[in-house]
Amino acid sequence: xxxxxxxxxxxxxxxxxxxxxxxxxxxxxxxxxxxxxxxxxxxxxxxxxxxxxxxxxxxxxxxxxxxxxxxxxxxxxxxxxxxxxxxxxxxxxxxxxxxxxxxxxxxxxxxxxxxxxxxxxxxxxxxxxxxxxxxxxxxxxxxxxxxxxxxxxxxxxxxxxxxxxxxxxxxxxxxxxxxxxxxxxxxxxxxxxxxxxxxxxxxxxxxxxxxxxxxxxxxxxxxxxxxxxxxxxxxxxxxxxxxxxxxxxxxxxxxxxxxxxxxxxxxxxxxxxxxxxxxxxxxxxxxxxxxxxxxxxxxxxxxxxxxxxxxxxxxxxxxxxxxxxxxxxxxxxxxxxxxxxxxxxxxxxxxxxxxxxxxxxxxxxxxxxxxxxxxxxxxxxxxxxxxxxxxxxxxxxxxxxxxxxxxxxxxxxxxxxxxxxxxxxxxxxxxxxxxxxxxxxxxxx
Amino acid sequence: xxxxxxxxxxxxxxxxxxxxxxxxxxxxxxxxxxxxxxxxxxxxxxxxxxxxxxxxxxxxxxxxxxxxxxxxxxxxxxxxxxxxxxxxxxxxxxxxxxxxxxxxxxxxxxxxxxxxxxxxxxxxxxxxxxxxxxxxxxxxxxxxxxxxxxxxxxxxxxxxxxxxxxxxxxxxxxxxxxxxxxxxxxxxxxxxxxxxxxxxxxxxxxxxxxxxxxxxxxxxxxxxxxxxxxxxxxxxxxxxxxxxxxxxxxxxxxxxxxxxxxxxxxxxxxxxxxxxxxxxxxxxxxxxxxxxxxxxxxxxxxxxxxxxxxxxxxxxxxxxxxxxxxxxxxxxxxxxxxxxxxxxxxxxxxxxxxxxxxxxxxxxxxxxxxxxxxxxxxxxxxxxxxxxxxxxxxxxxxxxxxxxxxxxxxxxxxxxxxxxxxxxxxxxxxxxxxxxxxxxxxxxxxxxxxxxxxxxxxxxxxx
Numbered sequence: 038x039x040x041x042x043x044x045x046x047x048x049x050x051x052x053x054x055x056x057x058x059x060x061x062x063x064x065x066x067x068x069x070x071x072x073x074x075x076x077x078x079x080x081x082x083x084x085x086x087x088x089x090x091x092x093x094x095x096x097x098x099x100x101x102x103x104x105x106x107x108x109x110x111x112x113x114x115x116x117x118x119x120x121x122x123x124x125x126x127x128x129x130x131x132x133x134x135x136x137x138x139x140x141x142x143x144x145x146x147x148x149x150x151x152x153x154x155x156x157x158x159x160x161x162x163x164x165x166x167x168x169x170x171x172x173x174x175x176x177x178x179x180x181x182x183x184x185x186x187x188x189x190x191x192x193x194x195x196x197x198x199x200x201x202x203x204x205x206x207x208x209x210x211x212x213x214x215x216x217x218x219x220x221x222x223x224x225x226x227x228x229x230x231x232x233x234x235x236x237x238x239x240x241x242x243x244x245x246x247x248x249x250x251x252x253x254x255x256x257x258x259x260x261x262x263x264x265x266x267x268x269x270x271x272x273x274x275x276x277x278x279x280x281x282x283x284x285x286x287x288x289x290x291x292x293x294x295x296x297x298x299x300x301x302x303x304x305x306x307x308x309x310x311x312x313x314x315x316x317x318x319x320x321x322x323x324x325x326x327x328x329x330x331x332x333x334x335x336x337x338x339x340x341x342x343x344x345x346x347x348x349x350x351x352x353x354x355x356x357x358x359x360x361x362x363x364x365x366x367x368x369x370x371x372x373x374x375x376x377x378x379x380x381x382x383x384x385x386x387x388x389x390x391x392x393x394x395x396x397x398x399x400x401x402x403x404x405x406x407x408x409x410x411x412x413x414x415x416x417x418x419x420x421x422x423x424x425x426x427x428x429x430x431x432x433x434x435x436x437x438x439x440x441x442x443x444x445x446x447x448x449x450x451x452x453x454x455x456x457x458x459x460x461x462x463x464x465x466x467x468x469x470x471x472x473x474x475x476x477x478x479x480x481x482x
Numbered sequence: 483x484x485x486x487x488x489x490x491x492x493x494x495x496x497x498x499x500x501x502x503x504x505x506x507x508x509x510x511x512x513x514x515x516x517x518x519x520x521x522x523x524x525x526x527x528x529x530x531x532x533x534x535x536x537x538x539x540x541x542x543x544x545x546x547x548x549x550x551x552x553x554x555x556x557x558x559x560x561x562x563x564x565x566x567x568x569x570x571x572x573x574x575x576x577x578x579x580x581x582x583x584x585x586x587x588x589x590x591x592x593x594x595x596x597x598x599x600x601x602x603x604x605x606x607x608x609x610x611x612x613x614x615x616x617x618x619x620x621x622x623x624x625x626x627x628x629x630x631x632x633x634x635x636x637x638x639x640x641x642x643x644x645x646x647x648x649x650x651x652x653x654x655x656x657x658x659x660x661x662x663x664x665x666x667x668x669x670x671x672x673x674x675x676x677x678x679x680x681x682x683x684x685x686x687x688x689x690x691x692x693x694x695x696x697x698x699x700x701x702x703x704x705x706x707x708x709x710x711x712x713x714x715x716x717x718x719x720x721x722x723x724x725x726x727x728x729x730x731x732x733x734x735x736x737x738x739x740x741x742x743x744x745x746x747x748x749x750x751x752x753x754x755x756x757x758x759x760x761x762x763x764x765x766x767x768x769x770x771x772x773x774x775x776x777x778x779x780x781x782x783x784x785x786x787x788x789x790x791x792x793x794x795x796x797x798x799x800x801x802x803x804x805x806x807x808x809x810x811x812x813x814x815x816x817x818x819x820x821x822x823x824x825x826x827x828x829x830x831x832x833x834x835x836x837x838x839x840x841x842x843x844x845x846x847x848x849x850x851x852x853x854x855x856x857x858x859x860x861x862x863x864x865x866x867x868x869x870x871x872x873x874x875x876x877x878x879x880x881x882x883x884x885x886x887x888x889x890x891x892x893x894x895x896x897x898x899x900x901x902x903x904x905x906x907x908x909x910x911x912x913x914x915x916x917x918x919x920x921x922x923x924x925x926x927x928x929x930x931x932x933x934x935x936x937x938x939x940x941x942x943x944x945x
Contacts, residue, residue, distance in 0.1 A: 201893075202893055204889050204892065204893065205889055205890065205893040205894075208885065208886065208889050212843060212882060212886075215846065215850075215882075216843070216846050218850075219745065219846050219849045219850050219853065220743070222744070222745050222849075222853045223744075224744060227853055227856050227857035228857040228858065230853075230857070231853070231854055231857045231858075235689055235690070235693050236689070238693055238696075238697075239689050239692055239693060242692065242696065289674075290678070291673070291676060386666060386670070389669065389670055389673050392673050392676075393669075393673055396673065396676045396681055396685070397685060399681050400681035400682040400684070400685045401682060401685075425666065425669070428662065429662065432658045432659050432662045433659070435658055435659075436655075436656055436658055436659040437659075451930070455934075458927075458931065459931070461927075462924075462927055462928075462931055465923075465924050465927070466924065469921065469924055
């Protein structure tokens, strides 16, 4: 039953939209047993009892099932609105939201660990978990800043020193944390302390790396952030709908409510949705351009000349489809072809994240990750299908799309020997002159 | 005649029992008599004192007959003899491997990593549950090889340049997505293998697999990168840790009084301080001596399978860290010491830092491992080495020093062998860029080079 809830959208960074779409799905087809169990789950720690008083009074007339439905619906709308506001506010706010969501997810999973192992009172341990989180975040943020803001970093003296010794400093901080852990081992609690240590590290691995990859994607252009997440959300909703209307054969034993019809139907629907969404979004510069730091104005700008990927091109339709549709060519953005790959991944591999989370919950006998969101579970419940989407997009961009980052290239260039630098420079110059981009008159050396 | 036969039989039985008892003492997990180090002979302090204590208590518990006290004395002597014997064997073995060259040393590290992984991952595994989950064995090793590939390929492929298989270029270029695909396959495999009644066990096993791969395997793989930067970067850290262990034990036996930490009740403060001093001195001494031998300091840019390669071809550029520098001792000290110049090289300072790390932070690895063993109520990680438990028991103090050396080298020591690879990387990247970006890059490079030319002109004018 909890699976149903998770099946619907999840975003690591835009909680609003997920919760909304998820609750929409719930609202649409929630089975009687499901909502009743939610209402009945009041005695369990993870209950829907933290709905705000306002809502409670307003909905006091309705029966528990409809009340639940309305609570979710209202929260859904609230989340959608929140999502649009954040997108409007721009990449910086989005980054901060990502950070907050990451911290909340970490907190939720650690709390589960405490509950599972009954280890809430371990000496030092809470401090240490947050310390490790801080270390790993420092490492990743430092890498990001060094990569993308190279010129800014070179300018400011303290930043330059920090970035030069960055890995060493992060490693030292981590070691300090490790030594503190060893020193804090108390005789009776060894086992629990080691379990929590392991639990913290696995959580860090899963949650923090994903969120940083999301930020990397964001820097490539907001479209690389919005389209994958929306595809996952859409896949959940569509799989649910198809399953509801046509579902017959069960998909996997872990999640008994999933069906093959839902899975396949969701796949096709997601691909179509991805194509449409990317068509709409590719037209706007603010989504397509990479986020860059402008040295002069000391702020972030999202303004550029769109690259080839986002310019309309004519494609010839193969003969077979030509006869069906009647068009000879179609104008598409090349990005839409990439969006097919993204949607395929979202619909085929995304659900496995949901299976993983439901297996996890069953293994540790918990109903929800937390009860942050009334009507839904915690934030991790919303994000479980997105576990690997961010990683996939990042790897995809790095392998197939991104040209090398010019500032990184300059960094590498500076590490070469002077004669090699001159050699490259001269080769480049002759190459450009051949191409006609440089006239020899502009060379004044 | 019959009586004589019986008498000889019983005598044989007694001696047989004695021998079998000794054999059991030597080989069971619980009795940490022997102490065998695969790198150099080292005598681990806590294990040995543990072993003597355990030995005594066990023997007292068993019986109080004469045989046992005799066995006690003879077994102690036996223990030392066997320890010394195996220690010498391992010492020569490691020297041989060291001479064979970089590749064989790396292979040794790989084998040790495999053994360590095997031991740690089998700690929490239960026999009957594993029978129900036959795929778990394959999943464990799959993730192990995935980790090795992920870390090893970007490092190894540039070193295989001389073979010029054109597929190498594509493996390197699409490395991330290849590894990601393999990762997804492993992930889906794990999810599909989840069974209803063993869910918690499978998740905890997966957690152990992930953590071990990340922490243990990665750290030890760094040693291989260090080996290829110059044998000295492997020898100095590892030998410092070994010396630290050995002398902590010896000094602890001789002078030990105050307890150091709760987790390891057999460590003493005197042992810790004494071994730190000795480790630092050893680090300085070894660096000073070994840096004169090209065999140790030359980095290798290619992977060759020829044994004893480095003994034959020792030729490399003399990096600046090995140049002699002079430190002028202040006059007051000079009068005291009767010389006024100290010749040192930067490498000695690096050796000093590494030995500091080995002295002060490496023992934490040992504390962590012994805390871990106490937490899980096991005596040893494994039983491969007779009398001393597993490979992990010997290598536990080395857990962070590989990574520390690697990061330290990257940050503070400019190792020149990277330059060729960087050059190709730059050329490659430029070819991937489209023309507008190339133009932009060109302009930026122009300003950089012009600045440099100005600076060099100014410097020329000064001199």
